[in-house]
Amino acid sequence: xxxxxxxxxxxxxxxxxxxxxxxxxxxxxxxxxxxxxxxxxxxxxxxxxxxxxxxxxxxxxxxxxxxxxxxxxxxxxxxxxxxxxxxxxxxxxxxxxxxxxxxxxxxxxxxxxxxxxxxxxxxxxxxxxxxxxxxxxxxxxxxxxxxxxxxxxxxxxxxxxxxxxxxxxxxxxxxxxxxxxxxxxxxxxxxxxxxxxxxxxxxxxxxxxxxxxxxxxxxxxxxxxxxxxxxxxxxxxxxxxxxxxxxxxxxxxxxxxxxxxxxxxxxxxxxxxxxxxxxxxxxxxxxxxxxxxxxxxxxx
Amino acid sequence: xxxxxxxxxxxxxxxxxxxxxxxxxxxxxxxxxxxxxxxxxxxxxxxxxxxxxxxxxxxxxxxxxxxxxxxxxxxxxxxxxxxxxxxxxxxxxxxxxxxxxxxxxxxxxxxxxxxxxxxxxxxxxxxxxxxxxxxxxxxxxxxxxxxxxxxxxxxxxxxxxxxxxxxxxxxxxxxxxxxxxxxxxxxxxxxxxxxxxxxxxxxxxxxxxxxxxxxxxxxxxxxxxxxxxxxxxxxxxxxxxxxxxxxxxxxxxxxxxxxxxxxxxxxxxxxxxxxxxxxxxxxxxxxxxxxxxxxxxxxxxxxxxxxxx
Numbered sequence: 001x002x003x004x005x006x007x008x009x010x011x012x013x014x015x016x017x018x019x020x021x022x023x024x025x026x027x028x029x030x031x032x033x034x035x036x037x038x039x040x041x042x043x044x045x046x047x048x049x050x051x052x053x054x055x056x057x058x059x060x061x062x063x064x065x066x067x068x069x070x071x072x073x074x075x076x077x078x079x080x081x082x083x084x085x086x087x088x089x090x091x092x093x094x095x096x097x098x099x100x101x102x103x104x105x106x107x108x109x110x111x112x113x114x115x116x117x118x119x120x121x122x123x124x125x126x127x128x129x130x131x132x133x134x135x136x137x138x139x140x141x142x143x144x145x146x147x148x149x150x151x152x153x154x155x156x157x158x159x160x161x162x163x164x165x166x167x168x169x170x171x172x173x174x175x176x177x178x179x180x181x182x183x184x185x186x187x188x189x190x191x192x193x194x195x196x197x198x199x200x201x202x203x204x205x206x207x208x209x210x211x212x213x214x215x216x217x218x219x220x221x222x223x224x225x226x227x228x229x230x231x232x233x234x235x236x237x238x239x240x241x242x243x244x245x246x247x248x249x250x251x252x253x254x255x256x257x258x259x260x261x262x263x264x265x266x267x268x269x270x271x272x273x274x275x276x277x278x279x280x281x282x283x284x285x286x287x288x289x290x291x292x293x294x295x296x297x298x299x300x
Numbered sequence: 301x302x303x304x305x306x307x308x309x310x311x312x313x314x315x316x317x318x319x320x321x322x323x324x325x326x327x328x329x330x331x332x333x334x335x336x337x338x339x340x341x342x343x344x345x346x347x348x349x350x351x352x353x354x355x356x357x358x359x360x361x362x363x364x365x366x367x368x369x370x371x372x373x374x375x376x377x378x379x380x381x382x383x384x385x386x387x388x389x390x391x392x393x394x395x396x397x398x399x400x401x402x403x404x405x406x407x408x409x410x411x412x413x414x415x416x417x418x419x420x421x422x423x424x425x426x427x428x429x430x431x432x433x434x435x436x437x438x439x440x441x442x443x444x445x446x447x448x449x450x451x452x453x454x455x456x457x458x459x460x461x462x463x464x465x466x467x468x469x470x471x472x473x474x475x476x477x478x479x480x481x482x483x484x485x486x487x488x489x490x491x492x493x494x495x496x497x498x499x500x501x502x503x504x505x506x507x508x509x510x511x512x513x514x515x516x517x518x519x520x521x522x523x524x525x526x527x528x529x530x531x532x533x534x535x536x537x538x539x540x541x542x543x544x545x546x547x548x549x550x551x552x553x554x555x556x557x558x559x560x561x562x563x564x565x566x567x568x569x570x571x572x573x574x575x576x577x578x579x580x581x582x583x584x585x586x587x588x589x590x591x592x593x594x595x596x597x598x599x600x601x602x603x604x605x606x607x608x609x
Contacts, residue, residue, distance in 0.1 A: 129350060
């Protein structure tokens with residue numbers, strides 16, 4: 001009933017916008033990182049023609065990230081922080097999502113709203129809240145001293161890795177719980193009941209039915225929180241302000257805001273983007289496989 | 301044949317029995333889950349409430365409670381949100397960006413959602429791919445690329461409000477598409493086809509039948525775009541030229557790194573209340589429009605899942 005050109009022309013403004021302000025800018029990062037630097041002004045000189053690209057700065061950045069390079073520690077630290085935060089988020093988030101989907105009963109609506117609520121509270125507000133609590137004379141230190149866990153106030157905000165990981169978990173966990181809940185909520189109760197009727201213990205029914213069926217939610221949530229965590233620089237800056245806890249994102253931030261070498265920062269951005277693309281491809285492949293396996297369970 | 305019955309206490313047992321059960325086995329399946337869920341909810345919300353409480357503190361401390369006052373909102377002649385020009389400008393800038401973002405990103409996103417949902421010709425797969433990418437790109441990558449494109453290629457656009465609006469719209473469009481497209485799929489095509497059978501022209505079918513059916517999704521998308529724009533820190537910061545183009549999240553960020561006053565808590569509280577009000581309005585509109593379409597109670601879930609994918 002509609003003319004054939006209608007749908008492409010409706011898409012046109014949006015696609016054009018994203019090409020001009022998403023695809024072209026990304027190409028600009030490539031052109032800067034594979035360009036040269038003005039020897040006198042130290043300004044980046046982008047090279048727009050791919051045939052003339054200069055890989056020198058990209059090589060420099062890769063060398064710095066390799067073992068023995070000055071960014072090696074930062075790279076490893078970023079991966080460790082993100083991995084630990086992901087594990088902690090899953091350990092806390094899975095039981096919460098599981099309870100909400102399965103056992104919450106008449107409380108389900110309320111719990112769901114309370115779980116969604118933090119998503120609508122500004123990230124900076126939530127970080128500010130913890131900065132207040134973790135001050136030398138803040139509630140956390142006072143509570144720990146009152147209960148005699150600590151004899152004197154601890155400096156939580158002076159560059160401690162555990163504080164940064166704690167802040168990452170606090171900041172990103174709501175984004176994980178929601179997809180987890182969605183996937184757990186979709187599981188048919190009859191599948192679990194069938195397993196129990198066939199003699200499975202509650203634990204083995206969980207392990208062989210619920211857990212595999214929620215795998216897409218686990219992986220989807222993991223994508224949703226690990227990708228932004230790898231690019232995070234503000235969380236470590238807010239709760240630590242120390243180079244001892246700086247991540248890849250802080251390094252990029254440093255090279256643009258205050259550092260003299262945007263070219264190196266652009267090269268690092270490209271490396272991060274390529275790394276994340278591989279990570280996402282791996283997630284997509286795992287989700288695809290998990291969905292195929294779930295299809296097999298459904299066919300039974 | 302053996303039946304595997306679950307070990308459950310009889311219904312209607314007394315509080316003391318329940319308490320004894322708790323003490324005997326605090327790690328029993330649902331009890332452990334109840335405990336961890338409510339502990340999680342308290343952990344995620346109470347710190348924010350404490351931060352709100354200290355925005356009403358009488359003294360300059362954000363850690364020691366004195367007495368209730370509205371000093372940091374308007375009472376203090378120098379440092380309150382109302383009197384401190386940097387804080388006031390931050391509020392204005394945040395609303396400017398969020399308002400412009402809604403006005404630009406929502407129409408573009410709605411058209412793109414319609415187009416991508418129905419267009420199956422050459423180029424549709426690639427367009428869909430481009431639309432999904434901003435959702436998974438870390439903001440720092442987007443911030444770097446926009447900063448570089450404005451400094452190296454589109455040099456006629458300087459950092460500041462215009463650049464910030466362009467950046468916000470770029471990351472908002474995909475959210476609008478995801479929300480509106482979800483609604484498009486759940487409506488199906490039968491209403492438009494019925495309109496066409498009754499003699500409506502394609503234009504009338506689109507504007508008089510499909511568009512009103514999409515209203516709840518459009519309202520929800522507008523609320524979401526407002527909230528993510530007001531909450532955004534990275535893009536605003538990378539494209540800010542300082543001074544009065546700093547938004548509220550940037551002010552909070554730089555204040556926590558210096559020695560902040562409770563006025564920072566006050567401005568954060570103001571932003572939080574406004575964002576929550578707008579999101580609640582969006583949710584109520586969504587529910588009012590979709591009432592009767594699905595089971596009660598699932599509206600919240602639809603809304604919640606529509607939001608962050």
